[in-house]
Amino acid sequence: KAGVTQTPRYLIKTRGQQVTLSCSPISGHRSVSWYQQTPGQGLQFLFEYFSETQRNKGNFPGRFSGRQFSNSRSEMNVSTLELGDSALYLCASSLAVLTAYNEQFFGPGTRLTVL
């Protein structure tokens, strides 16, 4: 079974632009979560989608948004990019809606650099 895939793997943008990252979960998984990883802040939860609905959201500004399609693939969008948005963005999928128990499987990440 293929793992979680993320595209693109690397991305360079300039301040003020917007970017869309894509995540394809493991086949059969219906929950997709997004995390931002930076050297300063570490790993922080962005949001979770389940059955095309945002179920949970972390403490990020409205410039960060996401969506999930009927095939469970998810995209996240960052508008009006800032230098501080440079990070590794990790996607994780889970079989069912996230609870304390369900295991998440992570993708390789998309490295976003904002110049």
Add this chain to the structure above:
Amino acid sequence: AQTVTQSQPEMSVQEAETVTLSCTYDTSENNYYLFWYKQPPSRQMILVIRQEAYKQQNATENRFSVNFQKAAKSFSLKISDSQLGDTAMYFCASRGSQGNLIFGKGTKLSVKP
């Protein structure tokens, strides 16, 4: 709010030796899970081991084991017979009823030949 603290930014160990990574957490929830994730230089995050808070028995996965001290809110990871492939960032994480993971800052482990 849940918090996870890893007080050791970097550690090193000789191949075949044993190393323990520390983690403390804080949560007001009764039902929660604790995890150790490994992130090798290739960046793919991999689950190493997990512990259910209501289970008193410490989890073990081959060379990896945890020391879970619920009252002290401590959750350390012991790696026995360290191998070069264990070189990675190790993240301690907790998960409560909301489902999202709360990560510590990580410990960079280097296994030296």
